[in-house]
Amino acid sequence: MNDDLMSAIRWNEDGLVPAIAQDAASGQVLMLAWMNREALAATVAEGRAVYWSRSRQRLWRKGEESGNVQQLKGLRLDCDGDTLLLAVEQVGGIACHTGRAHCFYRLLEDGNWTATEAVRRDPASLYGSAQGDEHE
Amino acid sequence: MNDDLMSAIRWNEDGLVPAIAQDAASGQVLMLAWMNREALAATVAEGRAVYWSRSRQRLWRKGEESGNVQQLKGLRLDCDGDTLLLAVEQVGGIACHTGRAHCFYRLLEDGNWTATEAVRRDPASLYGSAQGDEHE
Numbered sequence: 001m002n003d004d005l006m007s008a009i010r011w012n013e014d015g016l017v018p019a020i021a022q023d024a025a026s027g028q029v030l031m032l033a034w035m036n037r038e039a040l041a042a043t044v045a046e047g048r049a050v051y052w053s054r055s056r057q058r059l060w061r062k063g064e065e066s067g068n069v070q071q072l073k074g075l076r077l078d079c080d081g082d083t084l085l086l087a088v089e090q091v092g093g094i095a096c097h098t099g100r101a102h103c104f105y106r107l108l109e110d111g112n113w114t115a116t117e118a119v120r121r122d123p124a125s126l127y128g129s130a131q132g133d134e135h136e
Numbered sequence: 137m138n139d140d141l142m143s144a145i146r147w148n149e150d151g152l153v154p155a156i157a158q159d160a161a162s163g164q165v166l167m168l169a170w171m172n173r174e175a176l177a178a179t180v181a182e183g184r185a186v187y188w189s190r191s192r193q194r195l196w197r198k199g200e201e202s203g204n205v206q207q208l209k210g211l212r213l214d215c216d217g218d219t220l221l222l223a224v225e226q227v228g229g230i231a232c233h234t235g236r237a238h239c240f241y242r243l244l245e246d247g248n249w250t251a252t253e254a255v256r257r258d259p260a261s262l263y264g265s266a267q268g269d270e271h272e
Contacts, residue, residue, distance in 0.1 A: 002247065005244070005247070005248070005249065008242075008249055018154050018168060020156055020165060020168065022165055026163075027162075027163025027164075028163075029156060029158055029165065029221055031214065031219075032154060032156065032214065032219040044244070074243065074244075075243070075244040076240040076241070076242060076243050076244070077240070077242040077244070077249055078167065078168065078239040078240050078241075078242070079232050079233065079234050079236075079239045079241065079242075080239075083167075083168040083239075083240075085165055085240040096215050097215065098215050100215075103214040103215045103216075103219075104212040104213070104214050104219075104221040105212070105214075105215065106144075106212060106213040106214070106215075107210065107211070107212050108141070108180070108210070108211040108212070108213070111138065111141070112141070113141065113144055113213055
């Protein structure tokens with residue numbers, strides 16, 4: 001990405017912006033993660049979602065361990081330039097490190113956070129490491 | 137909301153979490169704003185989106201000036217508890233302070249951020265003040 005495109009973005013004090021990944025076909029919001037300049041440039045160059053892992057302090061190519069890559073189908077910036085919205089094709093149908101289709105599986109219901117989505121695959125089988133492909 | 141529900145949430149160092157508002161009917165991601173405990177409690181109690189305005193440092197009842205209230209249809213929390221997803225009915229069909237249906241109207245296209253959504257209403261007619269109902 002060129003400097004003009006980058007300069008439209010209002011990075012926070014840590015040099016990051018939130019990036020929402022939405023399933024391009026179903027419209028399901030899959031997850032929210034963070035990008036720095038390098039992650040955004042890699043996302044556009046490679047055509048797949050690349051985030052900045054705040055916990056690991058390194059680039060995180062979504063699906064690098066699990067194979068559940070997010071192919072980039074579209075990229076949008078909001079009105080004040082501080083949030084990105086990615087339209088993606090979620091390879092494997094699993095965005096969440098818990099093995100669920102998406103990360104927003106806890107629904108406020110009858111005064112509780114109720115888990116609403118089935119685990120499609122045992123997380124232990126998704127990852128080689130104990131830490132897994134979590135989105136922080 | 138009771139303390140158990142609140143304690144599932146991982147607030148950031150400023151006591152905030154990002155909250156994604158999604159149109160309950162169309163699936164369109166409308167905007168991202170921020171909530172603190174008070175905003176979340178008000179959202180649930182009042183059944184409408186109430187955010188924390190970082191620029192104004194006060195609660196911001198979405199639509200308080202414009203009338204473009206977001207009626208709460210569902211509330212979800214992600215796997216690691218640091219992002220909220222609201223399903224809303226967007227009254228007036230305009231979520232963005234620019235007068236557009238949603239805030240993510242800038243699409244990366246041919247190496248530019250291209251404005252893709254029509255302005256449905258002149259922002260000047262939406263707000264009494266110059267600042268407007270922006271989501272910061």
